Amino acid sequence: MTHLSRIIAGAGVVALGVSLAACSSGSGSGGSGGDKYSIVFLASSSQNGYNQAVYEGVQKEAKDLEKKLGITITTKIQDGQFDANTQLSQLQNAGTTGQASGIIVVPQDGPGLAAAFPLGNDVPVVSVLNPIGPDIDKMAPQIDGVVSTVASSPSEGAARQAQTVVDYCKNIDPCKIGLVAGLLNSPLDVARIAAWNKVLAQSPNIKIVGTVEGAYDRDKSLTAVSNLLQANKDINGILSNADQQTQGAQIALENAGIDPSKIFLTGGGGTTEAVKAVRDGKWTNDYLNYPVSMGKAALEQLVNKLRGEKVQSVVDADTLVKIGPMATKKDLDAVPDFTGEWNG
Template sequence: MKPSLRIASLALSILFASGAALADVNIGVSMSQFDDTYLTYLRESMNDKAKTYPEGVKLQFEDARADVVKQLSQVENFISQKVDAIIVNPVDTASTDRITKAAVAAGIPLIYVNRRPDNTDLPQGVATVASDDLEAGRMQMQYLADKMGGKGNIVILLGDLANNSTTNRTKGVKAVLAQYPGIKVDQEQTGIWLRDKAMTLTNDWITQGREFDAVVSNNDEMAIGAAMALKQAGIAKGKVLIAGVDGTEDGVRAVEKGDLTLSVFQDAAGQANGSVETALKMINKAPYEQAVWVPFQLITLDNVSTYKK
């Protein structure tokens, strides 16, 4: 089983003692998209967390389908329904100001989960629950740099360019690269988080005759796509090091089989629990942390069994 992260929270007894009727709690949740492996884990974990409350907490999920306008409309609908709190996994981390202003004006607690808004100067009544993407990039690149002996060529598979997870994970990678002048970035393109897109990009690089010693991917799905392209091209497993992020079930299996060199586990349950717990604290006017950080964890062949479901 994956290690579970304990996020500091108030005991259930405090929630009940405050006089809150949990059976009446309705939380609107707008996800950037349902069709994403990691975000599916996050959504399912939020549902699981809600079910742990004896009196029940209702979560109303909406799929923004990667559409900023649709997501804002969903938040406005939640406000008109007078939900008790709103949780948002933002489509575009640079376009959250209108969501924030709308929720604050309505006096409804707002929690951003998994992706922090670019504008981190958030007002009272707004909280974030996420992981430090800079750290994920640093962790994967440091491990690769050690394996590469500080020299060689790499390619970088970027996620969605509208997402600061992409920006920050890549910044973390480059912060480590600054210490290793012998490692060069040959290519850097977006696979928009998708396995098939990353497979196509990697295949194109191979066809162009580009030589690289490692693939640094912003997520597991793209890392797996790169591994598939390398296998299809007849390149021996392990010759090119491949690093992902998220520690999804497929990612963990790929590390176990040696298709990926490493992944960096992003704790979906930790983020889910933190977002629901923070929402309930805010609803009950109890003390809460405005920024909850859930640590990343390195997954390699040495410890991969710990992360298997």
């Protein structure tokens, strides 16, 4: 997955947030027309393109549900600043003030957010991208108060990515690979790195020449990979979990005189830039994510809960769109109209 970067927010996306209003929850069985719901969206970073895309999906679904159900939905986005303590405080506040009908969160630290529960009020929570609770790979709600998780196992996804490296390196010995993770202290990325290492360790010909932090940011990844290449100009590939990081890696490779299309290069996120790079043959493949669709699914389940209707406790993010999740040029050529759901 999935997939977070500190890209400066476009005013158009952030402007979609509206002031949080007092609400009547309308949580009786079936709900009724005219119900009003106030939704707080807790972004791990509101300046991050992935979070913005999830919020865009929330906004689109809100408009659709208003027309379909005759209800009113207002939303507010809060910036977690890629800081676990900040987001924990925001979750506690949103669950206590009495102004929020429901909460959607993209956790910076899923295990750490468990400390916010039980919330001060009975406010349902939906988690996107990774779960809330001690097990980063368990999608079923682990905490009372979390009603649904819209995500896929980060370890399984990372293992799937790493296997494509194994396939590429099959006839290369040694096959020198650099790893670019998002935040080295994030539970999500710790799980991904562990899964990468476990799969790659089974192939003795693969040598990991370094693991660097890209912080879901193109420029930081450019610097990190440039430093990695100083001692590894004969590198055979870069494995990254975020498209923005892979964009930075691509620039670093080109600056070092290395043709990206001649080595293994992958990312995660399914940005329009990544889809084009794979189509053009510059990247080997990409792990596609669908953050807009994930945001839509999250609000759908949250409103179902508020209206007393059936809730899907786990929405597998990898099944929201037909193509993927791992996509090569051949895969993308089979669906020429697919461009990705967001810009990195």
